[in-house]
Amino acid sequence: MTSLRIGLAGLGRLGQRYAENLARAVPRAELAAVCSPVESERAWARDTLGISTIYTDYAEMLADPSLDAVFLVTPTSLHASQIEQALDAGKHVFCEKPLSLELEDCRRAAAHAEKAGKRAMVGFVRRFDESYRHAFQHIEAGGIGSPFLVYSQTTDLADPSGAFLKFAPTSGGIFLDCSVHDVDLARWLLGRPKAKKVYSTGTVAMYPPLEAMGDVDNGIAIVEFEGGRMAMFYASRTQAHGHDTHTDVTGTAGRVSVGRNPRADRVEIADAHGVRNTVVPSFYERFAPAFVTQAKHFVDAVLDDTPFELTMDDAVEATRIAVALRESLQSGQPVLLD
Ligand code: NAI
Structure with a gap:
């Protein structure tokens, strides 16, 4: 073929x-x-x-x-x-x-x-983003020693029209829709450990219709993995400045961060108000090239009969953790994973 x-x-x-x-x-x-x-x-x-x-x-x-x-x-x-x-x-x-x-x-x-x-x-498109790949390679090469902590957030620009409310009922809630990306990243960057325990909570800061759906517009979560590894996640639909996805990984010999300043381009303006830059408005402006790389990876792997970088087990595990985060939000209790 x-x-x-x-x-x-x-x-x-x-x-x-x-x-x-x-x-x-x-x-x-x-x-x-x-x-x-x-x-x-x-x-x-x-x-x-x-x-x-x-x-x-x-x-x-x-x-x-x-x-x-x-x-x-x-x-x-x-x-x-x-x-x-x-x-x-x-x-x-x-x-x-x-x-x-x-x-x-x-x-x-x-x-x-x-x-x-x-x-x-x-x-999971972030695995195909150049900056995340660079971070992964740095960690794999031992650049931060032994990684044990991930902080990762997926936060969207507030939409005054509330258009996302249309998707909310079928999205699975903020942790399955947004944090599942961060969950997958954490597993990847920490060496694919198994999760042992999760806890989450959240608040409705701007979109009251979410309450009736059992969902929130700002959620935070903690995941404990085996071997003392940990992750913290933040997901939001209400950012004032833009789509702000970023990740820090801390290890025994350093830290690597991806996307801390969610800049739209390399322009920085300095004037009497200070120093500033514009911010990407949505996930697509941030990850557009990675969507192409991901599709190429699939096509090449099928045609050349080479392995996928992401397995179905990875997809199941990310969902298992995100489902537990949803349960914890609803019950107010930590959830133990076997
Ligand atoms: P959307 O609601 O805009 O689009 C869904 C599409 O599916 C519509 O074209 C609809 O007509 C079509 N559809 C519905 N039933 C169908 C059927 N039986 N057969 C064929 N087509 C059918 O949703 P959106 O935002 O495009 O999301 C789609 C998926 O992409 C979701 O699973 C979402 O989680 C994922 N997504 C991933 C993102 C990422 O960053 N990787 C960002 C946004 C969405």
């Missing part, structure tokens, strides 16, 4: 970015078909990307024998079953994070992938 013929399901906020990347920026990827139940999204694919094979129904797209692989950028509640359907239809499958909102679904999908003749990967 010289190229991978891909069918993409989900053309929403992120799916359209994936479609553009697969159509224009990923070597050896051929965006051969798309699928969305929404007419305006199908029209977008036809008019903007010139895609002619367009499905309204996922099962119909899976029945297309000309497709080698499927990309899923659909609502999280559909991921696990759509992965299983794709594998059953004989397609390789890439799925956006998180794997599912429920641990049992994750385990079932991972077991399914284990037995399937095709390959499955869940994307």
Whole structure:
């Protein structure tokens, strides 16, 4: 096979970015078909990307024998079953994070992938970001001694329209939607330890409708891993300055930090008010190149039959921890993990 013929399901906020990347920026990827139940999204694919094979129904797209692989950028509640359907239809499958909102679904999908003749990967885009990779390599080379503590945050710009409230009920809550990235990073940067115990809490600072959903707009969490390793997470929907994702890893011989100043570019303005820079407005401006690198990684690994850098077990473990954080938020108690 010289190229991978891909069918993409989900053309929403992120799916359209994936479609553009697969159509224009990923070597050896051929965006051969798309699928969305929404007419305006199908029209977008036809008019903007010139895609002619367009499905309204996922099962119909899976029945297309000309497709080698499927990309899923659909609502999280559909991921696990759509992965299983794709594998059953004989397609390789890439799925956006998180794997599912429920641990049992994750385990079932991972077991399914284990037995399937095709390959499955869940994307955690930060692992493909150049700065995070640099940090990982520095840690692996012993640059901070033995790493034992991660602080990591995912915090979004406040949106006065409250548009994100539309996604909130199907997102799984702030820890599954946002902190799951930080959970995966912490596991990766600390050497994939098992989590033993978690605690979380949160507050509704700006969006009262979240209370009825059992969710918060600002959450904090602590995770204890085996071997004395630890992580602290902060997730927020209410930042005044922009999308501020950053991570510190502390070890016995130093610390490495990624993205502490979430600068939009390299311009710094100094005047009578002080020194300042502008900030990225959303996750996409921050991680756009990493989404392309991640898609290339999937395509190359499938075509060249090389291993994925992220396993299905990684995806299950990140979700297991994020689900426990959601439970802790709801119960107000620490949650022990076996
Ligand atoms: P969205 O709601 O904007 O888009 C979802 C899309 O799925 C829509 O196009 C909808 O029409 C389509 N869809 C719904 N049911 C479908 C079906 N049965 N078959 C095919 N398409 C179907 O959501 P958004 O924000 O694009 O998120 C999608 C996924 O991407 C979520 O799992 C989310 O967690 C993940 N995500 C990841 C981010 C990251 O930083 N890695 C950032 C934003 C989202």
